[in-house]
Amino acid sequence: MQILVINAGSSSVKAAVIDPETGKRSLEMNAERLLDAPLIEFSDGTKIELESKGPERAIAVCLEALKDKLKDTPIAGVGHRVVHGGEDFDRAARIDEEVEAKIEALEKLAPLHNPINLRGIRAARELFADVSHFAVFDTAFHQSMPRRAKTYALPKDLMAEHGIRRYGFHGTSHKYVAAEAARYLGAQPKDLRIITCHLGNGCSVAAIEFGRSVETSMGMTPLEGLVMGTRSGDLDPGIIPYLHEQTGLPPEEIDELLNRQSGLKGLTGVGNDMRTILDESTKGNADCQLAVQVFTHRLRKYIGAYAAIMAGVDAIVFTGGIGENSPIIRHRASQRLSYLGAIINEDKNATTRLSETAPVVDFSMQHSRVKLLAVKTDEQLAIARECGKLIEKADAVNTLPTIPV
Amino acid sequence: MQILVINAGSSSVKAAVIDPETGKRSLEMNAERLLDAPLIEFSDGTKIELESKGPERAIAVCLEALKDKLKDTPIAGVGHRVVHGGEDFDRAARIDEEVEAKIEALEKLAPLHNPINLRGIRAARELFADVSHFAVFDTAFHQSMPRRAKTYALPKDLMAEHGIRRYGFHGTSHKYVAAEAARYLGAQPKDLRIITCHLGNGCSVAAIEFGRSVETSMGMTPLEGLVMGTRSGDLDPGIIPYLHEQTGLPPEEIDELLNRQSGLKGLTGVGNDMRTILDESTKGNADCQLAVQVFTHRLRKYIGAYAAIMAGVDAIVFTGGIGENSPIIRHRASQRLSYLGAIINEDKNATTRLSETAPVVDFSMQHSRVKLLAVKTDEQLAIARECGKLIEKADAVNTLPTIPV
Numbered sequence: 001m002q003i004l005v006i007n008a009g010s011s012s013v014k015a016a017v018i019d020p021e022t023g024k025r026s027l028e029m030n031a032e033r034l035l036d037a038p039l040i041e042f043s044d045g046t047k048i049e050l051e052s053k054g055p056e057r058a059i060a061v062c063l064e065a066l067k068d069k070l071k072d073t074p075i076a077g078v079g080h081r082v083v084h085g086g087e088d089f090d091r092a093a094r095i096d097e098e099v100e101a102k103i104e105a106l107e108k109l110a111p112l113h114n115p116i117n118l119r120g121i122r123a124a125r126e127l128f129a130d131v132s133h134f135a136v137f138d139t140a141f142h143q144s145m146p147r148r149a150k151t152y153a154l155p156k157d158l159m160a161e162h163g164i165r166r167y168g169f170h171g172t173s174h175k176y177v178a179a180e181a182a183r184y185l186g187a188q189p190k191d192l193r194i195i196t197c198h199l200g201n202g203c204s205v206a207a208i209e210f211g212r213s214v215e216t217s218m219g220m221t222p223l224e225g226l227v228m229g230t231r232s233g234d235l236d237p238g239i240i241p242y243l244h245e246q247t248g249l250p251p252e253e254i255d256e257l258l259n260r261q262s263g264l265k266g267l268t269g270v271g272n273d274m275r276t277i278l279d280e281s282t283k284g285n286a287d288c289q290l291a292v293q294v295f296t297h298r299l300r301k302y303i304g305a306y307a308a309i310m311a312g313v314d315a316i317v318f319t320g321g322i323g324e325n326s327p328i329i330r331h332r333a334s335q336r337l338s339y340l341g342a343i344i345n346e347d348k349n350a351t352t353r354l355s356e357t358a359p360v361v362d363f364s365m366q367h368s369r370v371k372l373l374a375v376k377t378d379e380q381l382a383i384a385r386e387c388g389k390l391i392e393k394a395d396a397v398n399t400l401p402t403i404p405v
Numbered sequence: 406m407q408i409l410v411i412n413a414g415s416s417s418v419k420a421a422v423i424d425p426e427t428g429k430r431s432l433e434m435n436a437e438r439l440l441d442a443p444l445i446e447f448s449d450g451t452k453i454e455l456e457s458k459g460p461e462r463a464i465a466v467c468l469e470a471l472k473d474k475l476k477d478t479p480i481a482g483v484g485h486r487v488v489h490g491g492e493d494f495d496r497a498a499r500i501d502e503e504v505e506a507k508i509e510a511l512e513k514l515a516p517l518h519n520p521i522n523l524r525g526i527r528a529a530r531e532l533f534a535d536v537s538h539f540a541v542f543d544t545a546f547h548q549s550m551p552r553r554a555k556t557y558a559l560p561k562d563l564m565a566e567h568g569i570r571r572y573g574f575h576g577t578s579h580k581y582v583a584a585e586a587a588r589y590l591g592a593q594p595k596d597l598r599i600i601t602c603h604l605g606n607g608c609s610v611a612a613i614e615f616g617r618s619v620e621t622s623m624g625m626t627p628l629e630g631l632v633m634g635t636r637s638g639d640l641d642p643g644i645i646p647y648l649h650e651q652t653g654l655p656p657e658e659i660d661e662l663l664n665r666q667s668g669l670k671g672l673t674g675v676g677n678d679m680r681t682i683l684d685e686s687t688k689g690n691a692d693c694q695l696a697v698q699v700f701t702h703r704l705r706k707y708i709g710a711y712a713a714i715m716a717g718v719d720a721i722v723f724t725g726g727i728g729e730n731s732p733i734i735r736h737r738a739s740q741r742l743s744y745l746g747a748i749i750n751e752d753k754n755a756t757t758r759l760s761e762t763a764p765v766v767d768f769s770m771q772h773s774r775v776k777l778l779a780v781k782t783d784e785q786l787a788i789a790r791e792c793g794k795l796i797e798k799a800d801a802v803n804t805l806p807t808i809p810v
């Protein structure tokens with residue numbers, strides 16, 4: 001079975017054709033700079049430069065080029081990454097008019113993401129009209145959080161009126177790496193309490209208790225929680241009105257500042273890339289050294305907090321560009337956790353290299369009660385698998401049961 | 406030695422004359438409703454109703470009444486509670502013109518508190534002109550926090566320009582109860598890792614590692630951290646611009662909303678008093694039940710986070726009106742912490758009654774590696790003690806050393 005997975009962003013579209021069983025990709029597409037000078041690259045080496053036709057058309061144009069490439073590939077279904085699923089979606093959904101309308105209605109909560117995801121869905125449904133399309137939501141996995149974790153301490157009517165609660169994001173990745181970790185440990189997610197640390201450009205932590213997300217660090221928006229590439233993460237809420245009063249910046253510009261000028265970038269002034277920051281900090285740049293400390297201190301607090309929520313933890317998982325590739329960050333986050341039963345194997349941590357064939361590495365000591373794991377995440381594959389399952393289920397329903405002999 | 410301790414607030418002034426050695430109070434004054442109908446009550450039973458003369462005069466009038474009462478009591482010094490000590494003060498300070506000027510300069514950071522604290526200082530220095538006055542800061546104890554704990558992930562220049570960092574508050578109480586806990590355990594604060602939970606109308610947690618505060622939940626302002634009587638505590642920072650956009654409320658009104666209409670009050674609609682909320686939740690009020698869950702869930706996250714920071718914990722201390730008096734909250738916060746080595750003794754917890762003669766109660770099991778303690782806080786006594794120490798030190802310097810025989 002081949003699933004086409006589409007992730008439509010404001011300035012880029014990523015797509016891949018994946019076999020959900022094997023994880024093999026037969027084609028990948030990467031389209032960037034959609035807003036000014038669109039450039040489409042395919043994994044077969046083709047590059048297409050386009051004239052800008054405005055954001056509305058750009059996605060459709062990319063998908064047309066993709067369709068052209070897929071003339072001879074039978075696609076079983078199309079999976080779309082959708083950022084915000086609100087209250088409505090606690091799992092992937094087959095897209096129909098009703099689902100489209102619901103995604104549209106959630107624009108209020110995700111004005112930067114849902115409208116663009118929807119644009120991708122609409123363009124793709126027109127072009128690939130004879131297969132089923134599925135929406136896979138970043139928020140869905142966290143719908144299982146108990147109310148005490150979802151609820152902010154704000155006036156209740158205000159929260160109800162405006163849909164203010166913790167939704168959480170990166171759910172597809174958290175769920176995927178927790179399942180990979182369980183498989184590696186010869187167990188089921190339902191047997192384990194896992195803390196998953198997704199550390200990429202965006203960063204979040206989740207507490208996954210016996211297979212269900214019970215807490216996560218991103219909140220109503222993807223701004224809360226860990227220090228990220230350009231996002232502040234947690235902040236005294238009193239700072240925003242204070243900044244407004246001191247600088248005269250309107251709230252929407254402060255929001256922009258917190259989302260795009262803060263985090264590692266704001267702390268260091270050298271950009272949002274953790275590799276650069278680690279390099280500079282090794283060379284003695286004090287701002288970069290502090291940024292790394294603030295980053296890992298915050299992460300440790302979440303690890304500790306989520307251990308308390310689950311009354312202990314069985315495995316701590318590091319994933320995303322930073323979690324998969326940085327022994328220094330993993331070391332700083334997981335040293336001195338022996339009070340939890342987690343004892344790092346420094347040699348293994350330093351030599352860990354994840355790959356297709358080794359997507360999970362255990363870098364804890366053999367006698368460590370809590371396993372420390374680096375796990376390669378793969379959100380595209382996770383989306384393809386969700387779609388594959390939904391297609392199989394539908395097929396199962398539509399097939400006459402075999403008659404037992 | 407008798408120390409006069411003054412806590413000047415916007416609508417109330419509290420004062421006490423205390424012997425820092427014994428903790429005995431020879432007189433207490435409580436003045437309330439300063440803004441409309443001032444009423445002064447003394448511990449000897451006297452009540453004075455005043456005509457309102459405006460907030461400027463109100464504090465002075467109260468202190469004049471107090472001075473009158475103290476005609477025959479020799480006062481060794483006056484201790485003033487000051488909320489914000491900024492970068493300047495990491496301990497109590499003898500007040501002179503320079504200190505006054507510094508407190509004034511911090512108005513920007515604590516516009517609701519420092520100006521009023523200063524008004525109290527100025528009035529008292531005029532009336533009690535022949536003794537030393539001392540400022541004891543809520544922030545001072547937390548000055549020892551490492552930079553990784555103080556620093557938000559915002560643009561560094563912006564933070565430097567506007568003094569944005571974690572300061573922390575309730576420091577006098579955290580320090581006091583940690584010392585009481587250590588004394589009770591036959592140890593010194595420098596031997597222990599203690600998590601102190603101050604749960605009153607305002608609530609905060611501190612991580613006190615070997616006598617030094619290394620983290621605390623309140624931040625640049627007293628709004629961050631735990632759920633409080635009327636304050637939201639932690640919040641996705643993205644919620645503020647969202648609320649502004651949705652409701653049109655200006656940032657200063659959102660600030661007001663987060664400080665005065667949120668927390669337990671906002672969640673329940675029945676007010677900010679934990680006793681009422683616990684009563685109602687026992688009677689089945691679902692909002693109150695949820696509020697208690699949100700309150701304790703947040704608290705548990707902080708306990709877990711601070712254990713991670715200190716790589717374990719030796720004692721967890723509950724104080725403040727809620728921490729001292731509510732077995733239910735203590736139970737919910739400290740159950741299922743055996744992964745940390747903390748095992749609650751439910752019977753002891755349920756029967757714990759703190760008093761002058763039993764200001765500390767251990768409600769953990771005898772075999773619990775981590776001690777769970779309820780400790781009576783006494784910020785007035787703590788202020789008196791700080792002053793007493795400073796006076797003794799000055800006296801020691803001004804006295805010829807005794808000649809050893």
Ligand SMILES: Nc1ncnc2c1ncn2[C@@H]1O[C@H](COP(=O)(O)OP(=O)(O)O)[C@@H](O)[C@H]1O
Binds near residue numbers: 200325
């Ligand atoms: N070897 C490495 N060491 C440290 N950080 C790395 C390394 N490789 C990648 N990263 C970091 O991973 C981050 C990007 O993560 P990624 O998961 O690819 O991003 P996204 O969230 O956009 O998917 C960047 O900060 C990058 O510097």
Ligand SMILES: Nc1ncnc2c1ncn2[C@@H]1O[C@H](COP(=O)(O)OP(=O)(O)O)[C@@H](O)[C@H]1O
Binds near residue numbers: 677725727
């Ligand atoms: N027996 C009790 N059970 C639960 N909460 C209590 C009890 N007694 C007092 N409290 C709560 O303590 C809080 C006030 O704490 P306190 O430390 O006195 O306040 P402040 O921070 O103003 O000094 C209120 O929420 C009150 O309901």
